[in-house]
Amino acid sequence: MTRNIVISGGGTGIGLATAQMFAADGDRVLLLGRRAEVLEKAGVPGSVTCAADLTRPADVRRVAEFVARELGTVDVLVHSAGGAGGQHPPAGADDPLEQVAHAWTDNFRLNTLTAALLTEALKDRLAEPGGRVLFLSSIAAYRGSGSGAYAASKAALHPYAHDLARQLGPHGITVNVVAPGYIEDTEFFGAGPAPERRAQLIAETSTGRAGIPGDVAATLHWLASPAAAHVTSQIIQVNGGAERGH
Numbered sequence: 001m002t003r004n005i006v007i008s009g010g011g012t013g014i015g016l017a018t019a020q021m022f023a024a025d026g027d028r029v030l031l032l033g034r035r036a037e038v039l040e041k042a043g044v045p046g047s048v049t050c051a052a053d054l055t056r057p058a059d060v061r062r063v064a065e066f067v068a069r070e071l072g073t074v075d076v077l078v079h080s081a082g083g084a085g086g087q088h089p090p091a092g093a094d095d096p097l098e099q100v101a102h103a104w105t106d107n108f109r110l111n112t113l114t115a116a117l118l119t120e121a122l123k124d125r126l127a128e129p130g131g132r133v134l135f136l137s138s139i140a141a142y143r144g145s146g147s148g149a150y151a152a153s154k155a156a157l158h159p160y161a162h163d164l165a166r167q168l169g170p171h172g173i174t175v176n177v178v179a180p181g182y183i184e185d186t187e188f189f190g191a192g193p194a195p196e197r198r199a200q201l202i203a204e205t206s207t208g209r210a211g212i213p214g215d216v217a218a219t220l221h222w223l224a225s226p227a228a229a230h231v232t233s234q235i236i237q238v239n240g241g242a243e244r245g246h
């Protein structure tokens, strides 16, 4: 049966690998992201695209209208939009507290608000039974991320997922979170971490390697499958054991 899959951040990295995995099943995939050209160039077979800044309620409303028109029902909703925001304070914001305010606001808008707005906009369209909501958290939610803001904005998704799982469970919908460790070949780190930092991130794993987008996509794909129908309100870590430390 062809399913309808909505993936925020679907034009790059983990979102794109996930889109390709569902498309290989013959599913219909909607890719969301801010850059229309990136979504179009992604080249996911049979996909449709809708460019939107998911921090903006008006854009999310437009996405919901697009989904109503083009898809109708949403079988799987994957929230891969996000990143370490607040790195570049606006010009003139040299006051330290202004910079703190910028970093925390930016991270919560990018990682928490995008997921909450899109979920609330599409919640009534989730397939009953069988619908799936999947959030992307991070190893940072367990260990911190340096400044705290990115980590906190990801950790905020955990209780939201628990509340949604309770609310949607009676309708046959599961809600889960996947928390990756260091994943290469995405736009998350820009040009990539410095070689010493990369070596350190790999040394923290028990598997002795960096994660790849396909590692996370495969976990999301499984959580969206009938085999995972009784798995809900969980946070699944995909980090080669790095969270345990070495």
Ligand SMILES: NC(=O)c1ccc[n+]([C@@H]2O[C@H](COP(=O)([O-])OP(=O)(O)OC[C@H]3O[C@@H](n4cnc5c(N)ncnc54)[C@H](OP(=O)(O)O)[C@@H]3O)[C@@H](O)[C@H]2O)c1
Residues within 6 Å of the ligand: 008, 009, 010, 011, 012, 013, 014, 015, 032, 033, 034, 035, 038, 052, 053, 054, 055, 079, 080, 081, 082, 083, 084, 110, 114, 136, 137, 138, 139, 179, 180, 181, 182, 183, 184, 186, 187, 188, 189
């Ligand atoms: N890579 C890692 O090591 C790692 C580790 C832990 C968690 N994660 C999480 O995994 C998720 C995917 O990250 P990734 O590594 O695949 O990085 P990525 O390639 O940078 O993907 C992030 C995607 O989000 C989209 N996006 C950002 N802001 C948006 C907005 N306001 N509205 C709509 N779309 C937006 C971006 O596209 P546009 O710029 O075109 O909008 C991009 O396609 C993120 O939530 C990230 O925090 C990544």
